Amino acid sequence: MDCLFCSIIKGEIPSTKVYEDESVYAFKDINPMAPVHVLIIPKVHLSSINDVTVENSAVIAHIYEVAAKLAKELGIDESGYRVVSNCGADAGQTVFHLHFHLLGGKKLNVEMC
Ligand code: 5GP
Ligand code: ZN
DSSP: OOOHHHHHHHTSSOOOEEEEOSSEEEEEOSSOSSSEEEEEEESSOOOSGGGOOTTTTHHHHHHHHHHHHHHHHTTOTTTOEEEEOOOSGGGTOOSOSOOEEEEESSOOOOOOO
C-alpha cells in the first residue's frame, strides 16, 4: 500500500520529528497554518476516524496524551490550541492516514465550519 505518512514513519520520506514512541509519531506540518502546527499520527495505518473501532481506539486516547504533552513542551498549553482531524471530502482531508493537527501559537480563527 502506498501511503505518504506510512513512508514518513518508516523514514523513507524525511520529516521534522517532534515526538515518537512505540505507537505514535509526531512531526511538523510541511505547510504550517500557525506558528505551532504539528501532525500527530498513529503508527498503525488507519485511513481516517472512520477506521476507529473498539479494537484500535486506545491509540486515539494516547494521541491526546501526546497532544497535551507536546502543547506543554511547545509552550502553548496556557495560551491555547486546537486539535483537529479532518475526515473525508467535506472536511478537506487530503492525506488518508489518520492524523491530528495540533495548532497554536496565535489567536486561531473561531469559525468551526
Ligand atoms: P489534511 O488536509 O488531510 O487534514 O492534512 C494533511 C496535512 O498534511 C496538510 O496540513 C499538509 O500540509 C500536510 N502534509 C502533506 N504532505 C506532507 C509531507 O510530505 N510532509 C509533511 N510534514 N506534511 C505534509
Ligand atoms: Zn499510512
